[in-house]
Amino acid sequence: MDDGTNERIDETTRRALLAALGGSGIAATDGCSTMLETSSGPRFRLGTLRPPITLDPITAKSIGSEQVIGRVFDGLYEYDDGTDTVPKIAAGEPQFENDGRAAVVELDDSARFQNDRAVVADDVVYSYSAPLEEDAPTAWRVSPFDSVEAVDERTVRFSLEEPYPALDHALTQPIVPRQEREDDREAFATEPVGAGPFEVASFSAEKTATLRRWDDYWGDPIPGIDRLTVAYVEFPMTQLTSLRTNRNDAIEPVSPMIVDHVSDVANASVKRRHGYTSFYFGFNLNQGPTTDPRVREAISYCLDLEKAVADFVEPMGQRQYSPLPPGVASDWDMPTDEWADLANETNPERARQLFREADEASGQLRILTSTDPKHKEFGEALAGGLRDASHGALVVSKPESTFLERYVSGSERDYSVFVGEISGTPDPDSHLYPTFHENMAGVTNGTFYREDAVMERLTAARETENRERRRRLYEAAITRLLEDRVCLPICSFEHSFAVAADVQNFRVHPIARVNPRLAAGDEVVTVGSES
Structure with missing residues (x-):
């Protein structure tokens, strides 16, 4: 039988949070949009416990890095709202040959990198061979391929000695420009060139990554956010404070310590997904x-x-x-x-x-x-x-x-x-x-x-x-x-975000590296004012 202890603990926790954040009545926040508008559009700032360490898709092995990389780079395929894949840089579904032991992928003619160079088959080959050659953390994703070769400038053949039932997931590997990375790998890890919807504006390892929307993005949809900042926040209480004071527009992951108190202390809601x-x-x-x-x-x-x-x-x-x-x-x-x-x-x-x-x-x-x-x-x-x-x-x-x-x-x-x-x-x-x-x-x-x-x-x-x-x-x-x-x-x-009330269409994806998803399908994350 419940003796009410949990309720008293929850109320004590709530009062402590309110006191730490500046007193009661905090739920009645300033009322205006937490977004900073620029001439191009709104800025969105995410406070995360998972700091980005590198922006090189070949060497990344942390969730924090992969989440930023996923905004800067596109793969041949990407995930839909669930875990099925749909074409991105690829022009369509892979065509299978040799009793399913080879997959041929045509590239979208319009796909290009942020330096305005076309994405070609040689870049795809490099993106799948470099992890193995460098014994990189991403090698396990591409190791089942016996070979990856360019048929012509716009066509790539993936060959398998044995079937690989996780092939669709492997084909989401970010595509990296060969020459640009090989020119200076160290610089590429902090100032990369991708084919995704955001460019890197600035990056400080384990601290902050700021991305700006690439307005000439070749793909669809174009994000509604002009600038994305992902900033490391060390403690859940600091995260909550940053949400309350409009320092951040979203935080992730949401700690069990604060999840029941987000709506009490900030004009925000928790979005979560298994x-x-x-x-x-x-x-x-x-x-x-x-x-x-x-x-x-x-x-x-x-x-x-x-x-x-x-x-x-x-x-x-x-x-x-x-x-x-x-x-x-x-x-x-x-x-x-x-x-x-x-x-x-x-x-x-x-x-x-x-x-x-x-x-x-x-x-x-x-x-x-x-x-x-x-x-x-x-x-x-x-x-x-x-x-x-x-x-x-x-x-x-x-x-x-x-x-x-x-x-x-x-x-x-x-x-x-x-x-x-x-x-x-x-x-x-x-x-x-x-x-x-x-x-x-x-x-x-x-x-x-x-x-x-x-x-x-x-x-x-x-x-x-x-x-x-x-x-x-x-x-x-x-x-x-x-x-x-x-x-x-x-x-x-669970994957979880506490998101300000004036952010629309923010949805959590079940695969961690896909988050924060700012544009997918027919929907983009937008910002409105409650004022």
Whole structure:
């Protein structure tokens, strides 16, 4: 029976928020548009917890970078309002040859880059070959292609040795101009030239990216926003303050701490959608104490993940028991109940026993996180559980760029455990291959797990069109990953934005890198005045 405690806590939280933001009555805001008008149109400013690090589509591996890149670059295909793809730089649907082992794509004659150069087949070939040649974080997306070749200036052929059921997702890769990037890769990462609707006006890594609408954009629709600024904001409370004071016109993601109070303190509403982003604890199986399975099992007894998710995630996400978000696991009819049974309940005494058996009772485990508040909360919760089990723990939180380098170093000096984030598509390959396959170790895989049977299944699953066979391969691979304690799945997290009331047509996409979507189909985000 509810004793009213939650209501009192919520009211206390609300009063604290109101006080922190300048007193009660804040919901009655200034009333005028929060947008700054220019001669060309409105400006839109987004305060994000996910800072952009690079603007080079080849080397990007963070959501914050990919979200900005998606406004500057177009792919051959793009996502519709859901997860189906539609032509963008491509003139139409791919034409299949050789029993489906080759896809031929014609380019739109009008497609051009922001320096007014036409997009040609050689640029497409380069965009799919460079990730492999540079061992880049995006290599996993293009590695299934046996070859990508220019048939002529406006035609590209993608050839496969084996079927690739995630082909439609691979064909959304941003198209990069070969010569312009090769002239100066370092400069290109901060001042790139794309074929998308926005140009880069200024960029400061891990701080701010400001984009201006390319008024000569060759495609449709033309955005209604003249200038987009994506600015890093370190804390959820600071985000909310920025929304209240009109510093930002939207914030993302919306923290569970503030979600119920957005309408109380700002003239804004929360827009959210289930997506394909999840969190997990990854173990270093390359060096250090966590190479011992007894240590990994001991750690699994140190944290009540149900409580952690309830405290730090709900109602903006939910507990998950595998590397697949609940929506993907459900669509693929995965045995989530069986996987849930593999998750251990908190048992400090059992953890202490296992630490002693592994002769790891007096060491200190390094827990690596980014500065994202959710990452830090999970890291601190695990550290507290380890201390309850009489084991030393140190949480090391690093800026995003440093974290992305260190969590894949495999060095015990950097981490025993890290808080990882997976952002994929409805296809399981996007969650499993880059995160756990040995081909991506040291690039996007920080676990360095090398079990041949699992690697073979992950490879085979991306090479067969039979959905049921793929399902069985993924089920077996995931079960082994969980049994070997390669990772501890934590939760999925919804994609969410708190958006000012005078912003129209803002819609959240289920694939993280597609957000913020300012123009798609027949709709563009526009700004009106309530004054």
